[in-house]
Amino acid sequence: MPVLFVHGVAVREEGDLGWEDLHRATRGVDWPGVQRLLREHVAPGLNPDAPDAVHVERVYWGDLGAHFTQGGQFRAxxxxxxxxxxxxxxxxxxxxxxxxxxxxxxxxxxxxxxxxxxxxxxxxxxxxxxxxxxxxxxxxxxxxxxxxxxxxxxxxxxxxxxxxxxxxxxxxxxxxxxxxxxxxxPLEAFVPLFLGDVLAYLNGRGTPEHPGPIPQRVLAGLRAAHAARTHPGEPLVVLTHSMGGQLIFDALHAFLPADPDGAGVRVDFWCACGSQVGAFHELGFTLGGPHPAPHAGGRLGYFWNVWAYTDLLSFRAQGIAPGAHDTAFPLSGLVRSDHLAYLLQPDFYRTLAAKVAVHAGPPDGADRPLESGA
Known part of the structure; x- marks a missing residue:
């Protein structure tokens, strides 16, 4: 019953270049907190008898993002x-x-x-x-x-x-x-690294046959999560935040099909929260062409896109990115902090667990059919 989390831009671990600046601006993504909430609210639905046995991991790629080559001397x-x-x-x-x-x-x-x-x-x-x-x-x-x-x-x-x-x-x-x-x-460090990470991915993602460092790490995370299934019908759940959604979209529609080690990898339920998948796809920045298959050739089950009116960095995807189903999630209304607020709210994880139960279902030892997209 694997669950995989992929973060977005402007996230660094302590000790990595840029961590102090970003931590001062936003505190970043609290991965231990995300992991705890996933175990508390999502894992029991995947394995009611042994929720602690659910494989809950993340793909960390912040160290591959942008960094200041001269210490950020341009900042006023x-x-x-x-x-x-x-x-x-x-x-x-x-x-x-x-x-x-x-x-x-x-x-x-x-x-x-x-x-x-x-x-x-x-x-x-x-x-x-x-x-x-x-x-x-x-x-x-x-x-x-x-x-x-x-x-x-x-x-x-x-x-x-x-x-x-x-x-x-x-x-x-x-x-x-x-x-x-x-x-x-706080903004002079965050904004350049935010944009820098976007450009670092777009400029260095490579091609499906020759993926760059960030797509390689995403593929490795997907393969590891797939290998953590205890039987073929066990669902694989992916949660992405912000730019992490674009990474998974490209992986499912472009990089996985060309990955010789990715045969059989399937994401049964994907939640993209606070994402820009719809915007990037409409602008032509995603891989897989303008009209990729809604279920990525059998590699994707249900695609749930969660955005918020007060999260100015989140966008609709339904009717734009293939297979997406939108939900506008009510947040606190604090524009400065709402982009990260999904990941802090127990109600978000409880809602995610319900969606997973409905669309991926409990493991039953048999492969589930693809969602119809309705």
Missing amino acids: AREREVAPEPDPLALDGDALGEVLERRLRAAHPVSEWPGVIHAAWGAARDGTVRALLADLPPAERWDVLDAAAQARLPIRTRRLEPHLPPGLMRARRRNVKRALQEVRR
């Missing part, structure tokens, strides 16, 4: 406090222009930035100004440069109405930046 939240400015005479014209532009931008509203840019670079490239700086003590040079750039601003920019002094304007910008960095911090 990783930005450090600006170091003291170097002596302007130590900078060439281009470097001086960049620094002077940044200083002036921080002291002016964005509506004045076009004039600020021209003024900063004009002062930085003025040989007379550079000669003047050479006659000044180093501590006075930046003040003179700022003044030289300010003098080049358009008259409308150097207006007479009340205006925050440059120092106060810079301080206010720094305070706003610090506050917004705290807002961005």
Whole structure:
């Protein structure tokens, strides 16, 4: 009575690259918790006499996903406090222009930035100004440069109405930046790794004859779950979350048919929760062609697609992906956390157990017929 779980993107085990960033953002998928709930609510329906004997495993592929090659230096939240400015005479014209532009931008509203840019670079490239700086003590040079750039601003920019002094304007910008960095911090790691894992799979999944590392791991998990059956009629149940659904769809419709070791592997019941299978299939990103067989040539029984109105990363699949049956699952309504909420709710697992009982049934030693798709 095997049950196999396949997670989605942006999931890492402790010790893998990216774990700290993702754990801070979402806490990730709690596999021990998922395993416990599957054993508590699904396993008894598969083996009432010995639920602990049910093979409950997962396919972990987070270590094969994307990772930051330079520690995520692109993130604004990783930005450090600006170091003291170097002596302007130590900078060439281009470097001086960049620094002077940044200083002036921080002291002016964005509506004045076009004039600020021209003024900063004009002062930085003025040989007379550079000669003047050479006659000044180093501590006075930046003040003179700022003044030289300010003098080049358009008259409308150097207006007479009340205006925050440059120092106060810079301080206010720094305070706003610090506050917004705290807002961005958890998302700046999660979003790139989320998208990166999607691209890592799509770019590296290979072909049915030559599957990439992630499909190979999924195939190995399916073969192991199939081998854990105690008799031929025993159902194999697969639960996927998010991008895990696309991995199983491709495995059933493309990779398994070409796998010489996958003969006889059949998923009797597949629940794809929080998935994007319907969206990916309609966009043409799934394997198996635009109109694959609803039951994957006998390799799939019932396909239950679970989505939620408040899970903005989940989508309908019925009538789009072959054989899919949709259910909109009621969640808490917290948009930020509802994408993972299915996996935390006992009611979801109890509902899953009921669906499995109806569509895969208790093991009876005989092969079940394929679902009609009704």
